[in-house]
Amino acid sequence: MSVEIKMATLEPVRHTFTQIAKRFGDKPASRYQEATYDIQAVTNFHYKPSWDPQHNLNDASRTAIQMADWYVLKDPRQFYYATYVASRARMQDNAENNYSFFEKRQLAERLSDEVKNKLIRLLVPLRHVEHTANLNNIYGVSVGFGTALTQALVYEGMDRLGIAQYLSRIGLILDGNTGTALEQAKQAWMEDSTWQRMRALCEELLVQKDWFEVLIAQDLVMDTLTADLYYRQFDCWLADQQAHDVTMLLEFMQEWQKDRDRWLDSTLKLVASESDSNRQQLLQWANHWSGKVAEALAPIAMELIDGDALSRSMDALATRLNKLGIK
Amino acid sequence: MAAKKLNMKDKYKMLTRDLDWEFSYQDRKEAFPYEEYEGIKITDWSKWEDPFRLTMDAYWKYQAEKEKKLYAIFDAFAQNNGHLNISDPRYVNALKVFLGGVTPVEYQAYQGFAHVGRQFGGVGARVACQMQSIDELRHVQTQIHAMSHYNKFFDGLHNWNGMQDKVWYMSVPTSFFHDARSSGPFEFLLAISFSFEYVLTNLLFVPFMSGAAYNGDMATVTFGFSSQSDEARHMTLGLEVIKFLLEQHEDNVPIVQKWVDKWFWRGTRVLGIVSMMMDYMLPNKVMSWREAWEIYFEQAGGALFKDLARYGIKPPKYVDIATAQMDHMSHQTWWNFYNFGEAAGFHTWIPSDKELDWLSEKYPQTFDKYYRPRWELAKKMEAEGKRFYSKGLPQLCNTCQVAMINTEVDDPTMLVYRSTEYKGEKYHFCSDGCHDIFVDEPEKFVQSWLPVHQILQGNCGGADLETVMREYYGMDVGVDNLDMKGSPDELRWKEWKSA
Numbered sequence: 001m002s003v004e005i006k007m008a009t010l011e012p013v014r015h016t017f018t019q020i021a022k023r024f025g026d027k028p029a030s031r032y033q034e035a036t037y038d039i040q041a042v043t044n045f046h047y048k049p050s051w052d053p054q055h056n057l058n059d060a061s062r063t064a065i066q067m068a069d070w071y072v073l074k075d076p077r078q079f080y081y082a083t084y085v086a087s088r089a090r091m092q093d094n095a096e097n098n099y100s101f102f103e104k105r106q107l108a109e110r111l112s113d114e115v116k117n118k119l120i121r122l123l124v125p126l127r128h129v130e131h132t133a134n135l136n137n138i139y140g141v142s143v144g145f146g147t148a149l150t151q152a153l154v155y156e157g158m159d160r161l162g163i164a165q166y167l168s169r170i171g172l173i174l175d176g177n178t179g180t181a182l183e184q185a186k187q188a189w190m191e192d193s194t195w196q197r198m199r200a201l202c203e204e205l206l207v208q209k210d211w212f213e214v215l216i217a218q219d220l221v222m223d224t225l226t227a228d229l230y231y232r233q234f235d236c237w238l239a240d241q242q243a244h245d246v247t248m249l250l251e252f253m254q255e256w257q258k259d260r261d262r263w264l265d266s267t268l269k270l271v272a273s274e275s276d277s278n279r280q281q282l283l284q285w286a287n288h289w290s291g292k293v294a295e296a297l298a299p300i301a302m303e304l305i306d307g308d309a310l311s312r313s314m315d316a317l318a319t320r321l322n323k324l325g326i327k
Numbered sequence: 328m329a330a331k332k333l334n335m336k337d338k339y340k341m342l343t344r345d346l347d348w349e350f351s352y353q354d355r356k357e358a359f360p361y362e363e364y365e366g367i368k369i370t371d372w373s374k375w376e377d378p379f380r381l382t383m384d385a386y387w388k389y390q391a392e393k394e395k396k397l398y399a400i401f402d403a404f405a406q407n408n409g410h411l412n413i414s415d416p417r418y419v420n421a422l423k424v425f426l427g428g429v430t431p432v433e434y435q436a437y438q439g440f441a442h443v444g445r446q447f448g449g450v451g452a453r454v455a456c457q458m459q460s461i462d463e464l465r466h467v468q469t470q471i472h473a474m475s476h477y478n479k480f481f482d483g484l485h486n487w488n489g490m491q492d493k494v495w496y497m498s499v500p501t502s503f504f505h506d507a508r509s510s511g512p513f514e515f516l517l518a519i520s521f522s523f524e525y526v527l528t529n530l531l532f533v534p535f536m537s538g539a540a541y542n543g544d545m546a547t548v549t550f551g552f553s554s555q556s557d558e559a560r561h562m563t564l565g566l567e568v569i570k571f572l573l574e575q576h577e578d579n580v581p582i583v584q585k586w587v588d589k590w591f592w593r594g595t596r597v598l599g600i601v602s603m604m605m606d607y608m609l610p611n612k613v614m615s616w617r618e619a620w621e622i623y624f625e626q627a628g629g630a631l632f633k634d635l636a637r638y639g640i641k642p643p644k645y646v647d648i649a650t651a652q653m654d655h656m657s658h659q660t661w662w663n664f665y666n667f668g669e670a671a672g673f674h675t676w677i678p679s680d681k682e683l684d685w686l687s688e689k690y691p692q693t694f695d696k697y698y699r700p701r702w703e704l705a706k707k708m709e710a711e712g713k714r715f716y717s718k719g720l721p722q723l724c725n726t727c728q729v730a731m732i733n734t735e736v737d738d739p740t741m742l743v744y745r746s747t748e749y750k751g752e753k754y755h756f757c758s759d760g761c762h763d764i765f766v767d768e769p770e771k772f773v774q775s776w777l778p779v780h781q782i783l784q785g786n787c788g789g790a791d792l793e794t795v796m797r798e799y800y801g802m803d804v805g806v807d808n809l810d811m812k813g814s815p816d817e818l819r820w821k822e823w824k825s826a
Contacts, residue, residue, distance in 0.1 A: 007407075013481070014478065017471075017475075017484075017485050017486065017488070018486040018489060019489055035468035035472065039467065039488055041434075041488075041492040044492045044493060045492075045505060046498075046502045046506070047772075047774045047775075057505060081390075081465040082468070085394055088383075088387040089387045089390075089392070091387075092383075093388070128346060130346075135445055138441050138445045139445045141438070141441035141445075142441040142444070142445050150441075151464060154460060157457065158383060158457065158458075158461055159383075164343075165343065168341060168345075169342065172333070176330045177331040177332070179341055199348075200351075203351070206353070207358050
């Protein structure tokens with residue numbers, strides 16, 4: 001048996017907006033398409049920006065990367081605002097359960113001093129790196145080109161703020177909300193020799209001008225290496241130390257990394273395959289920044305895991321670059 | 328050990344404000360290079376009071392709940408042909424103006440807040456601006472999705488994004504936001520967060536949403552309700568901005584005053600289109616534009632400027648002139664579009680007799696004396712089969728880009744013509760306010776891309792206006808434009824309703 005509700009059907013005059021129909025034909029469009037394609041204005045800018053009079057307000061020439069059509073960089077996750085926040089709300093719900101569980105059972109008390117110290121000195125300061133990543137991605141939103149890419153960057157920028165806040169919460173869990181762990185971690189960030197090259201690198205990233213170069217340096221090179229180091233190798237190290245519980249606090253970051261990489265890999269593959277000059281430019285940036293990031297991470301990797309940890313992460317980066325066609 | 332309970336302020340400070348640090352390896356001014364060139368003095372960013380203390384986990388959760396409810400309504404609206412429940416098909420023309428005029432500037436707000444959200448040296452201000460940036464993207468996208476169903480059944484909505492940077496009247500909101508975005512970061516924030524969001528939101532955004540509520544537009548009004556809490560956050564940011572700037576240094580006061588004057592005036596010129604929407608385009612009226620101005624500007628704004636007086640801030644220059652013009656603005660604006668209805672991307676019409684009476688009642692000082700006779704004449708001509716359209720396009724003000732339709736306060740039959748010469752060229756303005764803005768920043772405003780000039784100079788393709796409209800603007804000529812009477816919109820509506 002089936003129930004059939006009778007409804008008057010009205011024939012629509014058109015199925016979607018003109019700009020969408022031009023790309024995909026006049027047929028029902030997805031919400032992602034209508035919310036993304038050709039939204040950003042392209043012409044007749046009235047006044048040159050007082051802060052950058054060499055360019056127009058929206059200007060594709062602010063990077064060395066060239067695309068015939070920036071809208072080929074579609075997001076395989078099909079994130080527009082509603083689907084983005086829905087995804088993150090689900091992830092935060094999970095994270096909230098993990099953090100509450102950890103706090104309620106007072107699992108921090110079961111950690112050895114060695115593990116605790118390592119978390120405070122070597123994990124919590126990463127929140128400042130995440131803060132840098134927040135600024136670097138928002139930079140791409142402000143001067144980048146095409147809604148397809150810039151909306152993915154604003155989602156990532158806000159994600160990085162969220163991760164910085166989760167890392168801060170780990171500090172607060174460890175110090176019973178007194179803030180002493182955060183202070184210690186900040187002191188390590190500001191003064192400890194282990195962190196100084198990384199801090200110098202973060203400061204250097206914040207003065208770069210080409211927004212796509214910043215994207216490569218931050219989201220590709222820096223993130224591949226730190227993710228491998230922290231969310232794979234350090235995760236194993238924690239397990240070896242009988243400190244699996246901490247893994248619960250890192251699950252958000254691990255899940256996030258996978259989700260983000262799906263978009264980033266797709267985007268970079270398309271950019272690299274667009275032209276030889278793009279590919280070479282990406283390669284040059286990747287080489288330049290992988291040297292710098294490796295140098296910055298070396299002392300951290302040594303203390304966090306061991307003397308070989310960084311080279312394992314570098315292998316992961318090489319594999320990834322190869323897969324992306326950045327060679 | 329039991330964990331200490333943190334209050335909101337301390338928690339936010341630890342989770343967010345402490346993320347930044349003093350630089351040792353690079354000059355901080357290189358990383359945040361735009362803070363000084365406007366002359367604003369920031370002595371201590373730590374004095375910034377976070378207008379709302381929302382961490383990302385809470386943001387994702389609240390916003391996702393709001394989106395879930397909103398999209399459930401959009402789905403139901405589309406599934407049940409919700410457009411059939413609107414008061415009258417004329418109403419959809421307000422949506423055409425909204426999607427074409429407001430949605431693109433929401434996008435510019437998304438870009439502008441990302442810019443200041445990267446460039447401010449203070450982490451509290453940056454994060455607040457970043458959150459507004461992503462909120463603005465939300466508004467762009469939810470507006471598109473709210474109107475997507477209307478686009479399937481009505482004309483004139485289909486090419487909103489292709490028209491934003493080209494069409495002669497769209498350059499009013501577009502240039503307003505280009506002006507703000509091309510300014511320094513503090514002027515942008517004063518212009519958008521304070522003048523636009525705090526002082527004018529109730530006169531700009533809210534009338535459209537109230538109009539939707541009064542006219543059976545479930546999709547748009549639900550969007551309006553859903554974005555209310557975002558707007559409230561944006562307004563508190565606007566208030567914090569001005570207080571912060573004024574408290575940081577006394578040298579900021581004259582700069583802020585100049586911006587308050589400029590952006591108030593620029594804002595009132597943008598409101599022309601809202602005034603005509605409220606008084607003429609809504610079949611079910613919410614209140615008159617004059618009444619809205621009294622409640623939301625004279626009363627609310629008056630209280631605000633009383634509060635700001637202790638910092639030495641005066642009410643905006645020319646506020647008396649703006650207020651006097653509010654008795655005329657909607658009538659002049661709608662009359663202008665009625666006249667140039669051949670070149671507009673939405674339909675125009677003569678108000679019904681009942682609506683004319685309503686206008687007479689709401690504007691006792693001006694309507695019968697100056698405007699009703701015009702409509703009576705138009706009615707007579709229409710009845711004789713002679714609905715007239717002015718040929719060509721009107722001259723535009725070089726600053727606000729509104730057509731030169733504004734009249735003198737002491738003589739509403741006289742158009743205001745102000746002009747100035749700069750480097751041997753003559754520039755025309757609709758008002759003293761717009762004249763002063765130009766004279767203060769001539770190098771900026773000589774760059775104005777005036778759509779009518781551009782057509783005449785042959786920069787918009789096409790030998791005649793119709794070709795420009797069809798090919799450059801992407802309008803469906805003969806369908807999107809002209810009178811409501813006899814339009815495909817009207818014919819389809821009658822068909823649906825008679826079925």
